[in-house]
Amino acid sequence: MLTRTEVRRLLHARGAEQDELFAEARRALGAHLGPDILLRGVVEVTNVCRVNCEYCPMRRDNTRDNERYFLSGDEIVECAEQIRDAGIDIVLLQGGETPRTLAAVEDAIPRIRAVYGGRVEILLNLGNMTRAQYERLREAGATSYIIKHETSDPRLHEAMRHESLDERLRCVRDLLDLGYKVGIGLISGLPGQTLDSIVDDIELAGELGVHMCSVSPFVPAPNTPLQLSPQGSVDLALNVLACLRIRHPELLIPSVSALEKTSAGGQSRGLAAGANVMTVNFSRASDRQKYLIYGKDRFVVRLRHVEDLVRAADLRTRGSVFLGVNA
Numbered sequence: 001m002l003t004r005t006e007v008r009r010l011l012h013a014r015g016a017e018q019d020e021l022f023a024e025a026r027r028a029l030g031a032h033l034g035p036d037i038l039l040r041g042v043v044e045v046t047n048v049c050r051v052n053c054e055y056c057p058m059r060r061d062n063t064r065d066n067e068r069y070f071l072s073g074d075e076i077v078e079c080a081e082q083i084r085d086a087g088i089d090i091v092l093l094q095g096g097e098t099p100r101t102l103a104a105v106e107d108a109i110p111r112i113r114a115v116y117g118g119r120v121e122i123l124l125n126l127g128n129m130t131r132a133q134y135e136r137l138r139e140a141g142a143t144s145y146i147i148k149h150e151t152s153d154p155r156l157h158e159a160m161r162h163e164s165l166d167e168r169l170r171c172v173r174d175l176l177d178l179g180y181k182v183g184i185g186l187i188s189g190l191p192g193q194t195l196d197s198i199v200d201d202i203e204l205a206g207e208l209g210v211h212m213c214s215v216s217p218f219v220p221a222p223n224t225p226l227q228l229s230p231q232g233s234v235d236l237a238l239n240v241l242a243c244l245r246i247r248h249p250e251l252l253i254p255s256v257s258a259l260e261k262t263s264a265g266g267q268s269r270g271l272a273a274g275a276n277v278m279t280v281n282f283s284r285a286s287d288r289q290k291y292l293i294y295g296k297d298r299f300v301v302r303l304r305h306v307e308d309l310v311r312a313a314d315l316r317t318r319g320s321v322f323l324g325v326n327a
């Protein structure tokens with residue numbers, strides 16, 4: 001068991017010490033969940049957002065420049081059919097935070113379940129909602145929910161998102177209480193972030209009792225107030241990921257596209273550091289370039305890329321771990 005002091009020191013690991021950290025993380029993963037990589041298919045349902053995060057090109061203030069889109073229930077189901085045809089049983093519906101998506105997603109969820117004959121994990125990433133709205137989506141058939149906390153430092157959270165950390169964590173607790181499998185996530189290397197607050201992020205996953213947690217290096221995206229800030233270190237993000245795996249070996253941890261965006265081969269290193277999830281993009285080609293999560297030149301993860309990475313790492317893919325458990 002790593003202490004806080006050891007975690008803090010290991011965030012600086014490089015060279016042989018980093019290799020050993022990653023090897024320990026992979027041993028922890030293998031002992032608790034096995035080495036196989038879960039595949040998710042994501043559909044990006046809207047690029048409109050009511051929030052104004054300092055680091056995100058889809059922030060509210062950019063709406064006038066961004067070419068807005070909303071998928072209908074029919075369009076979401078069409079994309080989900082392609083995910084099924086690819087043999088993937090986790091359908092992630094993701095989008096900016098806006099109440100306009102609720103009706104389309106609520107319409108699509110039972111129809112996606114029907115497409116799969118019920119054997120599907122419906123994973124949502126749609127931001128803060130009321131408890132009653134989460135309850136409606138759960139009753140419609142949603143299984144799990146990603147709600148990234150981004151940083152556990154309340155002042156930095158407020159400065160970066162203009163929203164309160166308390167309200168974000170209220171969402172996490174409501175989701176857990178309603179029986180969702182829940183994922184949080186942090187950005188490492190945010191301007192103004194301390195290493196101690198990153199250690200807090202790692203501890204938070206255990207304190208909340210969540211099932212998933214992501215780590216993304218900070219990307220200074222164009223058309224945002226932080227576009228001239230220094231990029232987050234990929235080595236720091238990978239060390240956070242490895243420490244997270246060792247501290248909480250049962251978590252699902254993705255190797256996110258931001259690792260590849262900031263460093264060629266970054267997602268491969270994510271798997272080496274103990275990640276066990278990869279997400280393939282199934283958004284319509286016409287929408288992909290409008291979903292400006294890291295700007296127009298974001299790295300769009302396709303199935304071939306994931307298959308190549310998994311094969312090169314001498315690993316295999318597997319389906320949802322949550323099916324049969326409140327699915």
Ligand code: SF4
Pocket residue numbers: 049050051052053056057058059060095096097127
């Ligand atoms: S990071 Fe998410 S919540 Fe923040 S502006 Fe972008 S889409 Fe909205």
